[in-house]
Amino acid sequence: MSSQDIPEENLPAAQDTGHGALDVADEKNPFADPGVPPHEPRIQDIDERAAKRSERAVALLFTVSMLATIGFIAAFVTIPVHKTVYIFPLGHIGALNFALGVTLGVALFCIGAGAVHWGRTLMSDHELVQERHPIEAPADVRAQVFEDFRQGAKESQLGRRKLIRNTMFGAMAMVPLSGVVLLRDLGPLPEDKLRHTLWRKGKLIVNMNTNEPLRPSDVAVGSLTFAKPEGLEEHDHGFQNEIAKAALMLVRIEPEDIKDKRELEWSHEGIVAYSKICTHVGCPISLYEQQTHHVLCPCHQSTFDLADGARVIFGPAGHPLPQLRIGVNDEGYLEALGDFEEPVGPAFWERG
Structure with a gap:
């Protein structure tokens, strides 16, 4: 029996999901919107010890990034340009280039990995649905954006997780030193x-x-x-x-x-x-x-x-x-x- 054979009063009523779509399909809306799945708390949301472990893991990644930047600078200063090392399966390659590539790669990777781990375990993971709006936002929307930003900053726990904040700032401040040090390789200093x-x-x-x-x-x-x-x-x-x-x-x-x-x-x-x-x-x-x-x-x-x-x-x-x-x-x-x-x-x- 098709839906055309069922009296209209016996058809299930279409319900609004709250963001402009229907949770039940009908002739006008053949595709139902399943909506956002219910939020499931993470272990870090209910166990402060787990949150502390995640905080230490993020801080460790940022610290490793800082150490890798220091290693980059040390390798640039101490390793001779013409020295080679054997790396399987690459064979003999320049020791300086290899050291610079590894240390810079570790420094950048650890910053990215730390930021991802921080976002997945400690920042808010509530999914929000918002209808599209005109490009020019009205005053109340702008006010809401600023409020959401303040709320996001609060939920990121940047102020609360000082260990993460300080190590992240340290890692991000030190990584550019790699580029500054590379300027030294442009040639001998002119002196006077x-x-x-x-x-x-x-x-x-x-x-x-x-x-x-x-x-x-x-x-x-x-x-x-x-x-x-x-x-x-x-x-x-x-x-x-x-x-x-x-x-x-x-x-x-x-x-x-x-x-x-x-x-x-x-x-x-x-x-x-x-x-x-x-x-x-x-x-x-x-x-x-x-x-x-x-x-x-x-x-x-x-x-x-x-x-x-x-x-x-x-x-x-x-x-x-x-x-x-x-x-x-x-x-x-x-x-x-x-x-x-x-x-x-x-x-x-x-x-x-």
């Missing part, structure tokens, strides 16, 4: 290398083209001459690294045309020596305009006035070109009277 070049007091100024020491008579008025420190040869190991900081350009200007007092004191008979490296992004400066005493960087058109302390008059460069104080030795050759007073090239964060 960026502040010094090969120029020293007494270093002869050598012509880049002829590889011969320069005399004042070799630098004509209005000419641009490129130079390097004595003893730096192109076949030397690390030549490119050193010339990138020590490259020099010399220009002879009539002394009465030099506007900057210190520039005049650091020059010799109107010959001024400035770093060839642009202070924008480090391009080599190579264009000189004789009438205005301006030098131009070909990369981004930063322009410097060599008659006025090499100050920037146009372009993106942030500060003037560093000047090298020069003089003449007893044999009549141009020489440096020290190093550049400030770092050459683009600015960097330690620069004052």
Whole structure:
């Protein structure tokens, strides 16, 4: 007999489950909603000793995470880069990479496992059903959300379970240290290398083209001459690294045309020596305009006035070109009277 043959008054009444669905199927609603199963308390809900055991287990996982982070840092510092170990079935692998991978994996896993165990055993596990609502929530719904958040924070027992809270904060605070330590592997620390070049007091100024020491008579008025420190040869190991900081350009200007007092004191008979490296992004400066005493960087058109302390008059460069104080030795050759007073090239964060 089908439901059509049963009198309507004898059909079971459809009952609302309380959240918009019916718990009994009928013609209009062929699928019944079984509803949320009755809540069954966990052992931790009724036995404080079990709750304490779960708390200690979570705290242990967070503590292991902290120890693994310490192990990560210790492995990074103590294990040589080229050391290998045999791991079955992987074979011979780098000991440092293996140690870093294991310790970082344990640190992250223990934080996740601790959070999951905490949520499954100690946080509230009541299932709640709520009807969908418009995206824009009314004021009473927003108030309810804040109230639910406060209630959730209370039910999480974060304030009550201080052991869990403290170890969790410790684990989460220490894990980022792994990333900070990895920054050390980007290369050797520069220390003060960026502040010094090969120029020293007494270093002869050598012509880049002829590889011969320069005399004042070799630098004509209005000419641009490129130079390097004595003893730096192109076949030397690390030549490119050193010339990138020590490259020099010399220009002879009539002394009465030099506007900057210190520039005049650091020059010799109107010959001024400035770093060839642009202070924008480090391009080599190579264009000189004789009438205005301006030098131009070909990369981004930063322009410097060599008659006025090499100050920037146009372009993106942030500060003037560093000047090298020069003089003449007893044999009549141009020489440096020290190093550049400030770092050459683009600015960097330690620069004052």
